[in-house]
Amino acid sequence: MAPALLGCVLAHETADGLVAVELTEVEAYTGATDPASHAYRGMTGRNAIMFGPPGHAYVYFTYGMHFCVNVVCQPAGTASAVLLRAGRVVAGEPLARRRRAARRAADVRDVGVDAAAGVTGEVTADVPAADITAADVTAAGASAVRTARDLARGPARLCQALAITRAQNGADFCVPASPLRLLPGPGTPSVDGTPSVDGTPSVDGTARDDIAADDARRRQVPPAISAGPRVGVTAAAEVAWRFWLTGDPTVSAYRLHKRRAR
DNA sequence: AGCCAGATGTCCT
DNA sequence: GGACATCTGGCTA
Numbered sequence: 001m002a003p004a005l006l007g008c009v010l011a012h013e014t015a016d017g018l019v020a021v022e023l024t025e026v027e028a029y030t031g032a033t034d035p036a037s038h039a040y041r042g043m044t045g046r047n048a049i050m051f052g053p054p055g056h057a058y059v060y061f062t063y064g065m066h067f068c069v070n071v072v073c074q075p076a077g078t079a080s081a082v083l084l085r086a087g088r089v090v091a092g093e094p095l096a097r098r099r100r101a102a103r104r105a106a107d108v109r110d111v112g113v114d115a116a117a118g119v120t121g122e123v124t125a126d127v128p129a130a131d132i133t134a135a136d137v138t139a140a141g142a143s144a145v146r147t148a149r150d151l152a153r154g155p156a157r158l159c160q161a162l163a164i165t166r167a168q169n170g171a172d173f174c175v176p177a178s179p180l181r182l183l184p185g186p187g188t189p190s191v192d193g194t195p196s197v198d199g200t201p202s203v204d205g206t207a208r209d210d211i212a213a214d215d216a217r218r219r220q221v222p223p224a225i226s227a228g229p230r231v232g233v234t235a236a237a238e239v240a241w242r243f244w245l246t247g248d249p250t251v252s253a254y255r256l257h258k259r260r261a262r
Numbered sequence: 263a264g265c266c267a268g269a270t271g272t273c274c275t
Numbered sequence: 276g277g278a279c280a281t282c283t284g285g286c287t288a
Contacts, residue, residue, distance in 0.1 A: 027281065036281075038272095046272060064269030066282050083281050156282050232281055252282095258265080259279080265287080274278080 001073045002028040002082045003225050003243045009185040010087060010173075012162040019096045019162050021087030021152045022185045025244040025251045027230045029070070031079035035235030039079030049170045050079040057180060059159075059169040066156035069164050071173060071182065085231070085242070087152045088250045089161060090185075096151045096161040154252040223248070232257045 003026075011020035029037040031050065038047045038060065049058045050072055058070040058081050070081035089096050152158040159165070164180070173182035224246040229237060234257050244251040 029281075038281080041273085044273075060281080061271060062280055063282050064271075064280090068281060070281080081281095085281080154282070230281070234280095255282085256264095257280095263288090266285085268283095270280100272278105272280085275276085 001071075002026045002241065003227075005071065005082055005084070005182075006225060006243060006245055007185045007223065009090065009183045010084060010158075010162065011091070011181045011183065012164060012168075013179045014163050016163070017092055017095045019092035019099075020090050021158065021162065022090050023084060023087045024248045025086035025242070027083040027085055027243070028241040029081050029083065030241075031074070031081070034239075036230060036233040036237075036239075037079070037081075039081075040235075043079070047079065050081050052076050052170070055172060055174040055182075057164070057168050057171045057173060059164060059166055061166060062156075067159040067165050068155040069159055069162075069168070083155060084158060085155045086244070086250050086252045087158055088248070089148060089151045093148060093151065099163060100151055100157065100160050149249045153250050228254070231255055234259070 005023055005026050008023050009020050010023060011018060029039070031037050031039040034040055038044075039050045043051050046060060047058070049056055050070070052072060053076045054072050054074055056072045058072055059067055060070075061067055068083060070083045072081050074080035150157065152161040168180055171180045172178055173180060175181075225243055226246045227240045227243050229240055230242045231252065231254055237257070
């Protein structure tokens, strides 16, 4: 299921508008046989959704501040899920950018940087990085999201960009009327390996050059899929169940898990 | 590339 | 009561 989800489009429509991402990175967790899975030790209040029917969202809260979303993949009774780790924004980029910038400004304010108070609405989306001075960065809240690639690059960033929280835990990805939907995308291979042409969503006009160039490339060459160890897990750290679109700039950086000192 | 803080839910002893 | 987490962003070197 995990590599099959690459190239599919995850869309979430809220009162603020629609944001959609093409999935570029995922991780598989098999449940009862997988020491890294939340379901490894059986059902609990948190992981109950994973034991339910497939096609639903399992959302969990971690590190005291982040949400991550999984797709439940096995029939009811068998816990198994695919973590959605990263994607490229293909619709609603301005809204995604506002959500990410708002989160960053809040973080900065919380640690007492007054400059963050001035951050509102759009950030420096079209300013070349070289033109941004250190003072500008500080004035903008030290950390405005400046590149399209980072909007959903990482599981918690993806949830921020799509406004996925605990409220979406258990949501059905496969109901056409649902605000949260999972759809075939431009990079979704057909059964014989030929990329599908139908149903290609239009990219709204604000995509950055690096993303646009990569979009153009992937329309000509079917994206290759790479596999490697999962990020941030201690148990079963060697299992290569992380899958991503080879060379895609929106794939997150690999980080070895580090245990926190007391 | 590596180290660190942040902030809280979850699950174990 | 306590360890740790399917993470991110800022900093140092």
